[in-house]
Amino acid sequence: MADATGLQLSQRHFMNTADLPQQEIQALIDLALSLKHGEVKPSLAGKTLATLFFNPSVRTRVSFATAMFKLGGQALDLSMEGAWSFEFGDGVVMDGATIEHVKEVAPVLSRYCDGLAIRCSELVTKSAASASAGSWQNARQDLVLNSFARYATVPVINMESNVYHPCQGLGDAVTIKEQLGQPQGKKYVLTWAYHPKALPMATPNSQMLAACDLGMNVTLAYPEGWDLDPEIVKMASQRAKQSGGSLQIEHDMDTALEGAHIVCAKSWGALQYYGNWEAEKALRVQHKDWMVTQAKMQHTDNGRLMHCLPVRRNVEVGDDVLDSPTSIVIDEAENRLWAQMALLATLL
Known part of the structure; x- marks a missing residue:
């Protein structure tokens, strides 16, 4: 979707900066600096972003919420402590700890909100010890992030996954x-x-x-x-x-x-x-x-x-x-x- 300045991205989701042509990255950089200097004022009035944090966050959480506020929209913080436990596997018999499948979560949230932002990195932890982890081959699949992107009908933003943190890069x-x-x-x-x-x-x-x-x-x-x-x-x-x-x-x-x-x-x-x-x-x-x-x-x-x-x-x-x-x-x-x-x- 094009914003008030006419900028349009070639990708529906923002998963990794390398998914975009370099001229689009440069256009986003220039737009960010124009926003900072007060030269443009796009509006997201009436828009809602759902932010789903599977990990601790300070800067990402606050900066996204503030960004939506400054643009006239709102961010809804859906931390996992206050949500059901989600299932992401295909064909799973859900008779265990998981309560709700991403196949329902993502499209329902898409009906409520104009975008979904996901943070899910298996190594991000507040513990003094390193987080337990499986193989890099499995982690590299970014199952949670890619499942939301697969089943959501609105744009999905990667707020940090196992493989990329494109918002930090930008x-x-x-x-x-x-x-x-x-x-x-x-x-x-x-x-x-x-x-x-x-x-x-x-x-x-x-x-x-x-x-x-x-x-x-x-x-x-x-x-x-x-x-x-x-x-x-x-x-x-x-x-x-x-x-x-x-x-x-x-x-x-x-x-x-x-x-x-x-x-x-x-x-x-x-x-x-x-x-x-x-x-x-x-x-x-x-x-x-x-x-x-x-x-x-x-x-x-x-x-x-x-x-x-x-x-x-x-x-x-x-x-x-x-x-x-x-x-x-x-x-x-x-x-x-x-x-x-x-x-x-x-x-x-």
């Missing part, structure tokens, strides 16, 4: 464009950082794609063994080339940071140990030196520090960076709001 792209003006050809480093537990790969996947779509020279930095999904890295590399940029991999943080204009710190779990977190932890603790500090930032070209938040201070990033003008993490978090307003105004 918000990051807005921030980079805002900070650098013309990102093409500038150096972007996505660096792994130590964390006491295994985290999802969805956010770094989408952050990598965002920088590639901007035509940046992207360096993916991580200790050996912490590779992201090779198919997603290959896709990101192809999109980087399409936009005039590049993608390379580096296993030394100091080398990776040389000449960087943007440094994005993010932890993720090791793909080769997916679900086997005790074995992974024995290796992870050997890389506590993978923390972004002011000393490491000296290798950059007056680089700016980004992080999706929440951030573990003095674990992933040092206070000396987060509390300095180098850090743009608050701007980055704010721009989630404007990016999602652009997305909602266009989709709904």
Whole structure:
């Protein structure tokens, strides 16, 4: 659906930024910045977005609710604690814990609301320990998100799944464009950082794609063994080339940071140990030196520090960076709001 500015997306759902042509991503970025500057005022008066959170959330929950409010619509927060337990399998005899099938939930919510937004990532948890998980092959199917997209009759937005966090990627792209003006050809480093537990790969996947779509020279930095999904890295590399940029991999943080204009710190779990977190932890603790500090930032070209938040201070990033003008993490978090307003105004 086209918004008040005439922007129209080629996809009905927003599942992954890589589903869209790069010119549509750029149009969303430009619309987000125009909204932020008060240059356009699309309206979603009378529209309702249902947000379904299967995981904890702060920025995503509040930014979507605020975005709908600013556009004149409303967001209904349907946390799973207050809903029935849903079933997603086909042909299941529902004589156990699940009460309602997605085949009924999605179309009914579609009758009530103009869009559905889903957050369901099996590794997002408030626990001090890593979340239990099955195989990456199963997680990669994103059963919950794709089931809602299959049975809903209104647009479905991915607020973070096992594989992608496209709203974070879009918000990051807005921030980079805002900070650098013309990102093409500038150096972007996505660096792994130590964390006491295994985290999802969805956010770094989408952050990598965002920088590639901007035509940046992207360096993916991580200790050996912490590779992201090779198919997603290959896709990101192809999109980087399409936009005039590049993608390379580096296993030394100091080398990776040389000449960087943007440094994005993010932890993720090791793909080769997916679900086997005790074995992974024995290796992870050997890389506590993978923390972004002011000393490491000296290798950059007056680089700016980004992080999706929440951030573990003095674990992933040092206070000396987060509390300095180098850090743009608050701007980055704010721009989630404007990016999602652009997305909602266009989709709904």
